[in-house]
Amino acid sequence: MGSGYLILAGAIMLFSWLVSSRLKSKFAHYSKLQLQNGMSGAEIAQKMLADNGIYDVRVISTPGQLTDHYNPVDKTVNLSEAVYNQRNAAAAAVAAHECGHAVQHAVGYEWLQMRSKLVPIVSVASGFVQWILLAGILMIKTFPSLLLIGIVIFAATTLFSIVTLPVEYDASNRALAWLKNKNMLNLAEYDGAEDSLKWAARTYVVAALGSIATLLYYVSIYMGGRRE
DSSP: OHHHHHHHHHHHHHHHHHHHHHHHHHHHHHTTSBOTTOOOHHHHHHHHHHHTTOOSOEEEEESSSSOOEEETTTTEEEEEHHHHHOOBHHHHHHHHHHHHHHHHHHHTOHHHHHHHHHHHHHHHHTTTHHHHHHHHHHTTTTOHHHHHHHHHHHHHHHHHHHHHHHHHHHHHHHHHHHHHHTTOSOHHHHHHHHHHHHHHHHHHHHHHHHHHHHHHHHHHHHHHHHHO
16 A cells, blocks of 8 residues: 555645645635625624624634634634734634634534544644654564554544534534624625635545545554564
């Protein structure tokens, strides 16, 4: 599977680069589409939370770009400075999406709960799993169980990337449904928000495919080592 994996990995890397580049261009384009309602990303977020009866979540500004996220621990919707302050279709899309996660948390969305349980495991595992896998490959003849341990740990990170998919898509669906039902955007603005979130979701698809392919590669090494 060596050469086959390299081809697959190369294809996934290329696809990832294309999706990432397309996402950046989409957000740059829709950042120029100013909202007729004049609302900032922060104001969009606050209204979506209120409309969903959520009053214990704070909307705060966080430094950097693409740093937008919802933190279920301290119940904060963290918006990057541009999204927090700007009044365009891209900012509205991101703000509503992150609030979609807050709604998931409030209603007990099962996939979000599952992902939250995996976070501590993945956070710890990501720091050393590659070293275990490397050592396991080098010691496949003498200590094959080490590679198996690494595979099990890596499988947890793969599961996390898979579980992330329904969480992200559902958050986007909740965001778009709210934006449409509350008439927050005109048709052009809504189409821009929808297009932005569509390309953002594809980055998670690429990440999941890459993780699955890598997991299968390590499994093939382990199985090959056991047969020899």
